[in-house]
Amino acid sequence: MTLTRTTCPYCGVGCGVLAAADGTIKGDPDHPANFGRLCSKGAALGETIDLDGRLLHPQINGVRANWDTALDMVAQRFSDAIAQHGPESVAFYASGQMLIEDYYVANKLMKGFIGAANIDTNSRLCMASSVAGHKRAFGTDTVPGTYEDLEQADLVVLVGSNLAWCHPVLHQRIAAAKQARPHMRIVNVDPRRTATTDLADVHLRIAPDGDVALFNGLLAYLAETGKLDKAYTENHVNGLDAALAAAQASDPADSGLNARELADFYALWANTPKVVTAYSQGVNQSVCGTDKVNAILNCHLATGRIGKAGMGPFSLTGQPNAMGGREVGGLANMLANHLEIGNEAHRSAVQSFWQSPTICTKPGLKAVDLFEACANGQIKALWVISTNPAVSLPDADGVAAAIANVPFVVTSDIMEKTDTNALADVLLPATGWGEKDGTVTNSERRISRQRAFLPAPAEARPDWKIISDVAKRMGFSGAFSYGSSADVFAEYVALDQAASAFPRDLDLSIFADADYAKMVPTQWPRNGARFFANGQYYHPDGKAQMVAVTSPVSLNSRFTLNTGRNRDQWHTMTRTGKSARLGAHLAEPYVEMNPVDAAALGALPGALIALQNSRGRVLMRALITPRVAQGALFAPMHWTRQRSTAGTVNSVMTPLTDPISGQPALKASAVTAEVFKAKWYGFLASILEPDPRTTYAAVARTNTGWQAELAGSKNPEDWEAEARLLTGQAEGDLSLQSDAATGGVRIAITQGGRITGLLFVSPNPVVVSRSAIIALIGTDTSALAALAGRNAADRPDPGATVCACFDVGRNTLLAAIAGGASTVAALGDATCAGTNCGSCKPELAALLDQTLQRMAAE
Incomplete structure (x- = not known):
């Protein structure tokens, strides 16, 4: 067995993986991001590399086509749109799942050869506010910290970050550091009590968007107690007086915290020099996300707690190559290699290097604006690459309608059936993790290789190759004649060297002579270097800029809905949804609700909750828990229309954005909530994948086939026919038991003496041992025994x-x-x-x- 060194395709931690074609997955003990550790998702990667459901051939209008025909059509339709309506009439929507090489080629084609900047990415949804905040403070988008800082700090403040579930390996590293140094303190700032809170010494249950008030209060406290570093601010920082005046005018109580909580936190932060403030989506995904970032940065700049071991602000990115996308200009408001669209000298240098016929002169459409332009008819041709915006953006139903409104839509994907692919004219099969070859950058600026250990299946091709082939057909052959991903990376590094005269943080010189095939995980600008250690920043005068920020007006709503990730799922589940093991933990969309709110609504455990606003309506299982405050709700964002008939939570998220970063406020949307009183509830286990059309359904893979949670607004006329429809099994013997007293129905389908389908129905939420029922599928258990809903004596029920x-x-x-x-x-x-x-x-x-x-x- 040959193990290949590669990098995990999930979160921004960027863990090293040892992988083999037989599905063997191990953590790479030599990778400096994880030192052999893996999370549950990473450990299950071997269960996701099969070809079930893969897009393996190009398709045009649902019919298989050859590559030449599909590529010719894409090139022609984009060229026609540009000729008739101008370059602003076309757009690319890319993904943090793309490799650096893919991102670079897409950015080059759009900005340097089409001549518009309408290329944005789903990374806009996760870290755009950090980019904007960094640029305001530092003059460039620089993440100054390293993972070692998290371990060397005496105080780690985790703001809007459920690290245990969303960046588990970093959580492990901090936990290990705390065990080794018991004096280390951890503060968790989050409206919810999460798995991360259990590691913390202090949990500050902040109000939604209360972060500016919290950190403005901290800045004012630092000034009042003489904790500002006056020498540092005089020599290295501008804007202190204005930022401090705004902070002193703020009311810390707007944070939602009481006076004792605030005083204790402020004293702890002020009196612990080695402090890291690490933040994630709870900060970024907000209408004031950029101001939140700068409120945090202000405190570190005012005390000089930046650029030194064990201290500084730290943005934790969400996706495997969100940082790489920032570096190559994958966002609509930047050029490649951290160069600026608004800087004429930068534009000229990039155009000269690319020898391109044109160059974009203004920022393009950011994600939410891009799909609004699709809705109003401005976009005539759209290319979506490695992402699923019909699910992942706010106002998801509106986004789906907007995509359907575009005259020509092409998608590049690894899976055939996604919500977005269903709206496309052309589907292009891309290689996926394990098959593609390139590089990614993690949250600490470390570039690692993703290496192929599997052959490209059928007709799938790498994204950089697909984009290059379209570019050639649009008349740009000479500039896109790459022979390999190594050629693309080499050009990317060469552009950085060509732009070396411009003062920037990005410095790829360490890769100039690197052997691409043997490249080891390497941090730019130099391994182990911290930015700003010398107090020099990237504004023209070399100083950092503190920014005056004010607290936003609080959301006035009976219920405020917050969204985020599950422990064992990733984005829209195209990969993690293949793993029965990952799906077994939380197998259906749910909404966390405080017990007081549940009682007021009359919601009992297992009830279905309807969440609704002007954007849409969703149904979710009630998870009644004090982890959320009264009036606050939390729901995961993973469920698509492919896996749930009514659980796509972004259908009720309003498309409000931060005015500076363009990042949508996916953490706070006003909704109403009420109990959905179904006529019947059901649990289904089947050897075949079900395709239910019931009012509520959530489908998940199991070790023996599939399962589905079901509910209907009216009873079927014939339960036998309904069971066959739900299981997709027209054949086989069917056994039915009904209980007139309770209204319950139990149905078993057997084929060849084996159980192939089981359906349990009740007028109330079904209470059965789901793991026991799932284990019966495919066994030779009698139908009578199977309908009892229990494991045989020799098959102990492991439980949920x-x-x-x-x-x-x-x-x-x-x-x-x-x-x-x-x-x-x-x-x-x-x-x-x-x-x-x-x-x-x-x-x-x-x-x-x-x-x-x-x-x-x-």
């Missing part, structure tokens, strides 16, 4: 999955506790739960505490 890494269920853990496991470590020894990524440890601790208390009471 708690640890996805090792597929450990609740019942298995309870048995270990009953057997004497009294700590999380002991549970790990007995079951392996929590011993890989550690993201389930908070759940293990809670289960352990509840069970031991119950056992003591008994």
